[in-house]
Amino acid sequence: MSAQIITVIKGDGIGPSIVDAATAILDKVGCNFQYEYVDAGLTALEKTGELLPQATLDAIARNKITLKGPLTTPVGEGFTSINVTLRKKFNLYSNVRPVISFKGTKARYDNIDIITVRENTEGMYSGAGQVVKNDGELAEAMSIVTREGSARIVEFAFELARREQRKKVTIVHKANILKSTSGLFLKTAREVAARYPDIQTVEMIVDNACMQLVMNPQQFDVIVTTNLFGDILSDLCAGLVGGLGMAPGANIGKDCAIFEAVHGSAPDIAGKNLANPSSVILASIQMLEYLGMKDKAQQILAAVTDVIATGDRTTRDLGGTHGTTDFTQAVLERL
Ligand code: NAD
Numbered sequence: 494m495s496a497q498i499i500t501v502i503k504g505d506g507i508g509p510s511i512v513d514a515a516t517a518i519l520d521k522v523g524c525n526f527q528y529e530y531v532d533a534g535l536t537a538l539e540k541t542g543e544l545l546p547q548a549t550l551d552a553i554a555r556n557k558i559t560l561k562g563p564l565t566t567p568v569g570e571g572f573t574s575i576n577v578t579l580r581k582k583f584n585l586y587s588n589v590r591p592v593i594s595f596k597g598t599k600a601r602y603d604n605i606d607i608i609t610v611r612e613n614t615e616g617m618y619s620g621a622g623q624v625v626k627n628d629g630e631l632a633e634a635m636s637i638v639t640r641e642g643s644a645r646i647v648e649f650a651f652e653l654a655r656r657e658q659r660k661k662v663t664i665v666h667k668a669n670i671l672k673s674t675s676g677l678f679l680k681t682a683r684e685v686a687a688r689y690p691d692i693q694t695v696e697m698i699v700d701n702a703c704m705q706l707v708m709n710p711q712q713f714d715v716i717v718t719t720n721l722f723g724d725i726l727s728d729l730c731a732g733l734v735g736g737l738g739m740a741p742g743a744n745i746g747k748d749c750a751i752f753e754a755v756h757g758s759a760p761d762i763a764g765k766n767l768a769n770p771s772s773v774i775l776a777s778i779q780m781l782e783y784l785g786m787k788d789k790a791q792q793i794l795a796a797v798t799d800v801i802a803t804g805d806r807t808t809r810d811l812g813g814t815h816g817t818t819d820f821t822q823a824v825l826e827r828l
Contacts, residue, residue: 496527497784500552504562505534506758507768507817512562514770514821515777518796521828522789524781529556533575534564534758544575553583553749558784560777561753565760577620579751580613585744586642587649588613589779590727590755597802598735599812607713607730608659610650611723613744615642616674618720638674638719643681649745650717651689661693662686665702665718665726678719703729731755738769738810741776743783752780766816769808771797774824796827 501516503509519526531549538544544566553559566574579585588611594603615637622635647664654662664686668679679696686694697705699722706713706726710733716726731740737756744751754772762768774797781790800807806823807813813820 496525497558498527498529498556499780500549500556500559501528501530502533502549502559502561502564503530503536504758505536505565506563506760506763508534508562508564508758510766510817511754511768511770511773512560514817514824515560515773517821518774518793518824518828519777519781519789521825522792524786524789533561533579535567538567545578550582553579553751557749558780559749559751560773560780561751562773563754563756563758565758573620577618580744581620583744583746583749583751584614585746585749585751586612586614587646587743587745588723588727589653589743589745590723590730590740591775591779592727592730592734592740594734595739595798595801597804597807597811598739600733600735602710602733605710605730605733607710607733608653608657608715609723609727609730610646610653610715610717611727612642612646612678612718612720613723614720615639616720618724636671636674638677640677640681643678643719644685647682647685647717650715651685651692654692654715655689659692659714661695661714662689663695663697663702663713663716665697665699665716665722667699667722669698675719682717699726702726706730706733727755736769736810737772738808739771739775741772741774741779743776743779745783750780750783752776752783766818767809768817769810770817770821771801792828793824796824799827800824 503512531552590609594605617636619637625632664682666675666679668675740755742755778790800823806815806819
């Protein structure tokens with residue numbers, strides 16, 4: 494069988510160091526992947542004058558599966574977020590962000606196992622109607638929610654819940670105030686949920702959901718919500734299990750999928766060998782599961798779990814004193 498080709502974007506800042514860690518681990522368990530390396534973000538801008546070169550877009554489309562490090566979007570007018578562009582261009586409508594408790598972290602809670610399913614192309618991030626008027630005195634942006642977009646993300650969440658034998662899906666919304674947009678999302682979500690009587694459905698207003706996540710996070714199983722709420726709630730969830738270094742995300746569409754860390758390029762620690770590579774390693778586990786390579790996914794998860802539980806060469810965000818390379822070596826030695 495020919496090797497599966499994976500497009501790899503190492504990214505900016507801490508990206509290359511944590512992506513190299515993940516590919517070394519994938520190789521160690523014998524995944525037999527062939528990597529096609531392409532650039533995006535600042536690295537691409539410096540090399541080609543473009544943040545998202547056509548060759549990168551072609552590779553993502555051709556290989557269908559991408560492992561990606563974080564990208565820096567330069568602050569300032571004229572630069573649209575590269576991540577938002579990629580999600581829209583490849584119609585990666587679902588953003589799956591799981592968080593689980595790892596023994597040995599400095600997290601405030603144990604026994605957390607939450608998957609946030611975030612709508613990834615609509616809502617406040619649709620990019621529509623962004624204008625600043627009246628000499629900078631008035632700013633407008635449009636939130637776009639469609640029945641089709643809402644139905645497919647809620648279906649995705651319920652199908653995932655069924656596949657992974659999850660018991661409950663919490664629909665998070667703000668339909669009491671955002672009556673048109675969040676209202677349409679909730680109405681559509683209720684229609685979809687009715688087709689899944691085997692799974693408990695709970696509805697929760699987003700502000701209450703934030704409070705409930707902090708007070709009693711164990712009540713959550715799968716969360717499904719619109720783009721902006723999902724962005725915020727998934728970072729909140731990462732904070733429950735030890736921070737952004739532990740948070741992976743999968744952007745999944747019909748034809749393509751991009752697996753990445755939830756966090757950004759962390760310029761404050763870039764080049765210092767301080768980053769926790771778990772985020773991208775866990776994203777590569779999501780990629781293996783997506784590709785049906787469950788055994789290898791389990792192997793890597795067990796090794797990461799053991800490194801963190803025993804505090805063997807863990808990074809500073811996990812309470813250790815070691816760097817990216819030592820942490821990666823500790824994982825590799827267990828495989
Ligand atoms: P950030 O996520 O890069 O960093 C936030 C904090 O978390 C920092 O203190 C950082 O040191 C820490 N952190 C992040 N990842 C870590 C890891 N693996 N190990 C240990 N600590 C870690 O957020 P920011 O500083 O607001 O953004 C920096 C840049 O990243 C911006 O240009 C932003 O646009 C971009 N960004 C990209 C993505 C993406 O590519 N998916 C996501 C978010 C932000």
